[in-house]
Amino acid sequence: MLAKLAFKNIKKSFKDYAIYFCTLILGVVIFYIFNSLDSQTAMLRLSESTSSLMRMMEEVLSGVSIFISCVLGFLIIYASRFLIKKRNQEFGIYLTLGMSKRKISTLILLETLIAGVMSLVIGLACGVLISQVTSVFVAKLFEADMEQFAFNFSIAATVKTLIYFGIIYLVVMIFDVVMVGKCKLIELLQAEKKNEKIRLKNPALCIVLFLASVAMMGWSYWAVTDGFYTVISNRPLAFILVPIGLGCVGTYLLFWSISGMALRIISSCKNIYGRKLNSFTFKQLSSKINSMVASISIICVMLFMTICLLSSALSIANYFNNSIQKYASADMEVEVYRESETQKATDFEKIFSENGVLDDMSDLVTVSVYSDPNFNYGDSLGLALEEITAQYPYITFDAPIDIMSSSDYNKLADILQMESAKVGANEYAIVVNYETWIYSRTLELDSKMNIFGTNLSPNGSKIVDGFNIINGGAFNMGFFVVPDGIIKNEVPYKDFAVINYFTQEHDDQVELNEKIAAINYGGSGVSFDSKIRIKENSIGLSAMATFVGLYLGLIFLISSAAILALKVLSDTIDDREKYNILRKIGADEKQIKGSLFKQELIFFLLPLVLALIHTIFGIKFCLMILETIGVTTLLGSMITTCIIIVLIYGGYFIAAYACSKNML
Amino acid sequence: MKKLLQVKHVEKYYGNKNNLTKAIDDISLSVNSGEFVAIMGASGSGKTTLLNCIATIDRVTSGNILIDGEDITTLKGNNLNKFRREKLGFIFQDFNLLNTLTGYENIALALAIQNISAKEQNDKIKAIAKTLGIEKILDRYPYQMSGGEKQRVASARAIVTNPKIVLADEPTGALDSKSSKALLETFERLNQTLGSTILMVTHDAFAASYASRVIFIKDGKIFSELNRGDDSRKTFFDNIIDVITLLGGNLNDAC
Numbered sequence: 001m002l003a004k005l006a007f008k009n010i011k012k013s014f015k016d017y018a019i020y021f022c023t024l025i026l027g028v029v030i031f032y033i034f035n036s037l038d039s040q041t042a043m044l045r046l047s048e049s050t051s052s053l054m055r056m057m058e059e060v061l062s063g064v065s066i067f068i069s070c071v072l073g074f075l076i077i078y079a080s081r082f083l084i085k086k087r088n089q090e091f092g093i094y095l096t097l098g099m100s101k102r103k104i105s106t107l108i109l110l111e112t113l114i115a116g117v118m119s120l121v122i123g124l125a126c127g128v129l130i131s132q133v134t135s136v137f138v139a140k141l142f143e144a145d146m147e148q149f150a151f152n153f154s155i156a157a158t159v160k161t162l163i164y165f166g167i168i169y170l171v172v173m174i175f176d177v178v179m180v181g182k183c184k185l186i187e188l189l190q191a192e193k194k195n196e197k198i199r200l201k202n203p204a205l206c207i208v209l210f211l212a213s214v215a216m217m218g219w220s221y222w223a224v225t226d227g228f229y230t231v232i233s234n235r236p237l238a239f240i241l242v243p244i245g246l247g248c249v250g251t252y253l254l255f256w257s258i259s260g261m262a263l264r265i266i267s268s269c270k271n272i273y274g275r276k277l278n279s280f281t282f283k284q285l286s287s288k289i290n291s292m293v294a295s296i297s298i299i300c301v302m303l304f305m306t307i308c309l310l311s312s313a314l315s316i317a318n319y320f321n322n323s324i325q326k327y328a329s330a331d332m333e334v335e336v337y338r339e340s341e342t343q344k345a346t347d348f349e350k351i352f353s354e355n356g357v358l359d360d361m362s363d364l365v366t367v368s369v370y371s372d373p374n375f376n377y378g379d380s381l382g383l384a385l386e387e388i389t390a391q392y393p394y395i396t397f398d399a400p401i402d403i404m405s406s407s408d409y410n411k412l413a414d415i416l417q418m419e420s421a422k423v424g425a426n427e428y429a430i431v432v433n434y435e436t437w438i439y440s441r442t443l444e445l446d447s448k449m450n451i452f453g454t455n456l457s458p459n460g461s462k463i464v465d466g467f468n469i470i471n472g473g474a475f476n477m478g479f480f481v482v483p484d485g486i487i488k489n490e491v492p493y494k495d496f497a498v499i500n501y502f503t504q505e506h507d508d509q510v511e512l513n514e515k516i517a518a519i520n521y522g523g524s525g526v527s528f529d530s531k532i533r534i535k536e537n538s539i540g541l542s543a544m545a546t547f548v549g550l551y552l553g554l555i556f557l558i559s560s561a562a563i564l565a566l567k568v569l570s571d572t573i574d575d576r577e578k579y580n581i582l583r584k585i586g587a588d589e590k591q592i593k594g595s596l597f598k599q600e601l602i603f604f605l606l607p608l609v610l611a612l613i614h615t616i617f618g619i620k621f622c623l624m625i626l627e628t629i630g631v632t633t634l635l636g637s638m639i640t641t642c643i644i645i646v647l648i649y650g651g652y653f654i655a656a657y658a659c660s661k662n663m664l
Numbered sequence: 665m666k667k668l669l670q671v672k673h674v675e676k677y678y679g680n681k682n683n684l685t686k687a688i689d690d691i692s693l694s695v696n697s698g699e700f701v702a703i704m705g706a707s708g709s710g711k712t713t714l715l716n717c718i719a720t721i722d723r724v725t726s727g728n729i730l731i732d733g734e735d736i737t738t739l740k741g742n743n744l745n746k747f748r749r750e751k752l753g754f755i756f757q758d759f760n761l762l763n764t765l766t767g768y769e770n771i772a773l774a775l776a777i778q779n780i781s782a783k784e785q786n787d788k789i790k791a792i793a794k795t796l797g798i799e800k801i802l803d804r805y806p807y808q809m810s811g812g813e814k815q816r817v818a819s820a821r822a823i824v825t826n827p828k829i830v831l832a833d834e835p836t837g838a839l840d841s842k843s844s845k846a847l848l849e850t851f852e853r854l855n856q857t858l859g860s861t862i863l864m865v866t867h868d869a870f871a872a873s874y875a876s877r878v879i880f881i882k883d884g885k886i887f888s889e890l891n892r893g894d895d896s897r898k899t900f901f902d903n904i905i906d907v908i909t910l911l912g913g914n915l916n917d918a919c
């Protein structure tokens with residue numbers, strides 16, 4: 001009997017809550033896909049280090065999944081609370097008809113169970129299907145060859161999805177039952193009328209809180225951008241949570257005060273307020289917003305985090321893909337540190353030849369690097385040192401800075417595809433490509449420098465964009481290039497060889513790298529780096545960033561959009577009568593739909609607009625952090641992020657509008 | 665006198681071939697400009713259906729309805745909406761005020777839909793509020809008003825657009841006797857001083873006794889008609905009761 005009623009209720013309300021149901025399914029799909037990466041990569045040929053990165057990534061994603069399931073849990077509890085509230089009258093009628101509270105609870109349990117099981121089954125089915133497609137993207141991300149396309153299905157991820165969502169639904173059921181248990185019949189029956197009152201807020205309080213929220217957010221914006229070093233100096237790094245927290249409180253207060261003031265302001269503009277259905281539209285909107293200030297604030301913060309997360313994550317992935325091409329422009333590099341000043345230069349060519357690897361090399365360039373104990377980083381910064389120490393209080397500048405001869409550097413420039421450095425007889429050039437250091441270096445570009453006892457002037461006012469060690473990004477903090485004559489009599493502290501192979505085959509290169517690494521070069525220390533290792537490292541980082549960013553971003557996005565859409569739909573159900581009244585007093589269908597559209601559009605836009613304002617500063621902060629790994633712009637990834645948001649958030653808006661229009 | 669409303673052989677059926685309800689069965693009547701007409705009948709006799717057809721909220725199955733010379737049964741879409749908001753005013757049993765708007769805003773909305781400027785809205789509302797004695801409650805929300813006050817605000821909303829005819833469906837149905845009396849006196853005043861044409865549906869003889877003419881319907885047909893003439897309201901009331909007795913039983917009980 002009850003089961004039949006439960007089925008009937010679900011079927012009846014399916015159209016009204018299709019959006020809620022789709023969100024559940026979407027949640028399951030995303031959860032499954034991000035937890036089934038192992039099986040998605042099963043048919044990829046991954047190197048040892050990439051596989052270990054994969055395992056690490058799975059662990060990270062698994063940790064993120066716990067957080068995600070909390071977010072989804074809150075979403076589902078919130079939504080179901082919402083749905084139950086809407087049905088209070090129905091429950092009231094059941095109670096007056098003599099159904100016991102126990103039975104009603106059971107009814108709700110059954111309904112949740114049916115909806116849960118259906119969403120899980122459909123969601124898992126869709127997840128498995130979609131993961132066939134996503135595995136192609138994963139392969140591309142890992143730059144791995146797909147040996148052949150194979151159907152993938154992860155039992156582990158399926159079980160995990162079942163368990164996590166099972167727990168979520170269980171918690172939801174408990175919540176629902178407790179909620180129904182607490183209800184009183186009279187309240188259930190009067191539920192509809194109760195929340196219709198217009199609560200007016202004290203205008204003075206609104207203004208005070210509005211100003212306070214603007215001040216809070218203004219300070220937070222400053223604290224995470226221009227004021228960051230001022231705020232953070234002499235404080236633990238965790239202090240950064242203060243402006244973030246204040247920003248959240250400010251967001252809440254802003255929405256609280258605006259929702260109180262906006263109506264007053266607009267209704268005093270009699271000409272706008274008194275036009276067509278505007279008075280009705282604004283009143284509806286303001287009661288919508290007033291009834292969920294807290295939710296809108298949370299949604300605003302979630303949207304803000306989504307934009308920052310997605311932009312940062314995508315830019316990291318994008319940056320590494322591009323920068324490897326540029327900064328890991330040789331296949332292998334060997335550095336040998338000299339034991340003493342008397343040790344002779346390493347004869348790489350001879351050693352390689354003896355070990356039988358020389359014939360595999362298409363290019364071999366050997367150069368030397370010097371350092372002057374009387375010329376360290378601090379000296380090289382000259383008068384700019386003071387400003388820079390103020391900016392980076394944690395860094396010391398007393399290590400000697402690298403120096404290369406111009407002929408050596410230009411040999412490197414040739415093989416590594418960089419611009420060459422031209423230095424005249426008594427000139428020096430600075431080679432740097434680390435974004436934050438380019439600026440610092442620019443501060444002192446016209447100073448004379450004393451290197452190995454000779455006064456040298458700069459070779460112009462331009463920094464040379466280059467490096468001497470292959471890397472995954474622009475991490476060269478700077479070295480000097482001087483005329484060959486100046487270091488004729490000095491002894492370098494290390495020599496290194498830059499190598500390109502004939503073969504471009506991954507496996508062959510790995511074998512060669514291993515052979516070269518096994519050679520005994522003498523010297524006090526040897527270090528190697530290869531394009532393949534750099535690639536694998538940065539792929540791990542970029543894949544991790546992409547996955548975590550997408551995972552969190554997508555969940556935040558659908559959660560916020562779903563809450564707004566549900567609110568819009570349930571309000572429309574409540575407001576049907578109002579639209580009928582409008583019809584009776586002669587409003588056109590066009591006007592009525594226009595009013596509905598305006599209400600929903602503004603309702604969806606409000607949190608998004610504030611989130612975008614937050615983003616202007618949040619992105620600056622992200623960029624400040626990302627600059628340390630070499631990312632210099634977020635523009636491209638922000639465009640991608642905007643497209644994702646327009647598609648998902650906009651999609652929810654359109655779906656909500658279409659559904660509510662049909663309900664009228 | 666000019667015939668403002670003409671209902672000609674109107675029929676309205678509900679349901680399908682097997683299960684047909686004749687809600688209105690060939691009704692013809694006319695209302696002159698400046699008249700206050702009441703339609704009486706037991707519950708289920710087709711009063712609301714007739715009023716809804718006249719109000720263009722519902723469509724007739726056959727027959728014609730002419731308002732101000734225009735056949736409304738042929739109007740469609742936006743023309744219909746335009747006609748409704750310019751020529752008609754409605755008062756409903758359950759007030760149909762928007763809970764989120766104040767009394768003033770509820771009245772203003774009817775004018776705003778007609779693109780009347782805010783300034784003009786204000787003048788018109790002030791004037792009608794004075795006539796109906798609701799100046800003090802204009803800034804209140806419906807939940808802060810009594811039933812009688814709500815109905816007077818609803819009446820103001822119906823009248824303020826200067827409609828050709830005001831249609832009222834059981835306007836006193838949800839009011840206590842004191843508020844009913846006050847509302848009916850308001851209708852009388854509107855009819856006499858502003859010359860508003862009012863068509864009121866009711867099953868209450870007391871309410872009907874305020875009209876200048878009463879039309880009785882039974883099972884979707886016109887049963888009888890009473891003119892007040894120069895009679896006092898009390899005499900008219902007694903006459904109405906006589907017809908009701910003839911109709912068979914008390915209309916109030918039938919509800």
Ligand SMILES: Nc1ncnc2c1ncn2[C@@H]1O[C@H](COP(=O)(O)OP(=O)(O)O)[C@@H](O)[C@H]1O
Pocket residue numbers: 678679685686687705706707708709710711712713714
């Ligand atoms: N939408 C409808 N569908 C089917 N039958 C209806 C509908 N509306 C009214 N009726 C029927 O038409 C008849 C007249 O109803 P109505 O005009 O509401 O009566 P009154 O207002 O006089 O009480 C009744 O028998 C009623 O059952």
Ligand SMILES: [Mg+2]
Pocket residue numbers: 711712713
């Ligand atoms: Mg009726």
